[in-house]
Amino acid sequence: MSETYGEKAARLDAIDELGKHREKFALDAGTVYLDGNSLGALPAHVPARMADVITREWGELRIRSWGESGWWTAPERIGDRIAPIVGAAPGQIVVGDSTSVNVFKAVVAAARLSGEDRDEILVDATTFPTDGYIAESAARMTGHRIVPVEPAGMADAAGPRTAAALVNHVDYRSGRLHDLPGITAALHAAGALAVWDLCHSAGALPVGLDAHGVDLAVGCTYKYLNGGPGSPAYLYVAERHQNAFDSPLPGWNSHTDPFAMTPGYEAAAGAVRGRVGTPDILSMLALEAALDVWDGVAIEDVRAKSLALTDFFLECVRAYVPEGRVRSVTPDTHAERGSQVALSCENAPAVMAELIRRGVVGDLRRPDVLRFGFTPLYVGFADAERAARVLSEVLTEGPADLAS
Ligand SMILES: Cc1ncc(COP(=O)(O)O)c(C=O)c1O
Numbered sequence: 161m162s163e164t165y166g167e168k169a170a171r172l173d174a175i176d177e178l179g180k181h182r183e184k185f186a187l188d189a190g191t192v193y194l195d196g197n198s199l200g201a202l203p204a205h206v207p208a209r210m211a212d213v214i215t216r217e218w219g220e221l222r223i224r225s226w227g228e229s230g231w232w233t234a235p236e237r238i239g240d241r242i243a244p245i246v247g248a249a250p251g252q253i254v255v256g257d258s259t260s261v262n263v264f265k266a267v268v269a270a271a272r273l274s275g276e277d278r279d280e281i282l283v284d285a286t287t288f289p290t291d292g293y294i295a296e297s298a299a300r301m302t303g304h305r306i307v308p309v310e311p312a313g314m315a316d317a318a319g320p321r322t323a324a325a326l327v328n329h330v331d332y333r334s335g336r337l338h339d340l341p342g343i344t345a346a347l348h349a350a351g352a353l354a355v356w357d358l359c360h361s362a363g364a365l366p367v368g369l370d371a372h373g374v375d376l377a378v379g380c381t382y383k384y385l386n387g388g389p390g391s392p393a394y395l396y397v398a399e400r401h402q403n404a405f406d407s408p409l410p411g412w413n414s415h416t417d418p419f420a421m422t423p424g425y426e427a428a429a430g431a432v433r434g435r436v437g438t439p440d441i442l443s444m445l446a447l448e449a450a451l452d453v454w455d456g457v458a459i460e461d462v463r464a465k466s467l468a469l470t471d472f473f474l475e476c477v478r479a480y481v482p483e484g485r486v487r488s489v490t491p492d493t494h495a496e497r498g499s500q501v502a503l504s505c506e507n508a509p510a511v512m513a514e515l516i517r518r519g520v521v522g523d524l525r526r527p528d529v530l531r532f533g534f535t536p537l538y539v540g541f542a543d544a545e546r547a548a549r550v551l552s553e554v555l556t557e558g559p560a561d562l563a564s
């Protein structure tokens with residue numbers, strides 16, 4: 161008798177080297193959590209660390225903590241913790257602000273770094289909306305014009321007038337992984353800068369920022385880096401650009417001597433130049449603690465498990481779900497797949513609501529996309545099998561409003 165999918169899941173979980181990391185997270189056995197591509201799960205040790213930050217560092221040490229507890233240098237210290245996960249050498253990443261704000265810094269800085277004869281900025285036409293909104297405003301301020309281009313067309317679109325391109329590494333709807341090395345190389349060949357949004361790739365797959373010569377990058381930390389709701393984002397400025405990096409938000413935290421409090425601005429050296437104002441210490445220190453789960457974890461292993469999980473989920477969906485009820489909009493090819501599977505289906509809002517009611521938590525992107533995010537540090541093969549099985553049950557038996 162051939163192996164059932166449940167048996168296969170148990171076999172794969174038994175040999176999964178990353179499976180042991182699941183116990184580091186606050187998860188309940190009754191729920192399959194497949195929404196780490198929106199909000200990562202809570203690492204179980206973070207509440208105790210935050211209790212110490214609040215009661216001792218804030219409550220007892222108060223103002224002394226800016227120095228004694230390392231609060232002041234947290235943005236660059238935590239940047240250096242994120243660096244190996246995205247393939248960057250130390251000193252190039254600073255944590256703070258939202259992704260949206262860092263997109264603004266990066267796009268304006270890229271425009272200012274490029275030659276005056278270059279007057280266009282290419283923007284991923286399929287981008288998560290905030291990047292497009294911000295880039296449009298940034299371009300109006302710098303006197304550039306925005307050219308929307310699909311990532312696959314970036315190489316052909318880049319030319320002598322292109323200052324920079326802003327591209328999403330993994331598409332938030334389809335889960336498609338774009339060719340960061342190839343697009344970056346093509347932009348450079350055209351004399352343009354490459355600015356990447358890593359929200360859906362950092363912590364899910366190797367990015368190789370330094371290896372591929374990326375110029376600037378931004379990303380959030382509340383998805384695969386598990387930093388918590390609204391945890392601060394980050395900005396990468398390649399070392400070769402740091403001296404010329406001209407921030408459009410040169411707040412006092414990016415001054416070479418902030419406590420001199422002089423009227424004249426003098427930019428700090430290094431990643432610190434990307435800072436703006438007082439960092440949100442509580443969120444930042446929750447993120448710092450959350451990053452402990454990465455100790456001893458290789459991103460290549462995370463990638464291998466992510467692909468195995470999404471392969472297996474798709475295999476179970478094909479086996480369980482009646483023909484024609486869902487269509488995967490996520491590429492089958494590994495080289496083009498991030499760490500989520502997106503399925504388009506009829507009545508998607510009702511389907512996702514019922515999945516969540518039955519303990520399978522994904523999310524919906526209107527009008528018709530069901531998203532299932534696979535975070536390899538805490539999602540297992542049995543989760544993938546159960547999610548596909550419950551999806552099939554929902555699609556075949558109810559609820560009543562699905563029949564409409
Ligand atoms: C690709 C991408 N960029 C940016 C954002 C959001 O930016 P912010 O952190 O400013 O809300 C998200 C998700 O919210 C995203 O998926």
Ligand SMILES: Nc1c(O)cccc1C(=O)C[C@H](N)C(=O)O
Binds near residue numbers: 197198199288
């Ligand atoms: N940042 C979010 C939020 O504050 C509330 C709800 C969802 C989000 C998200 O991160 C959405 C996510 N970027 C997406 O891929 O759609």
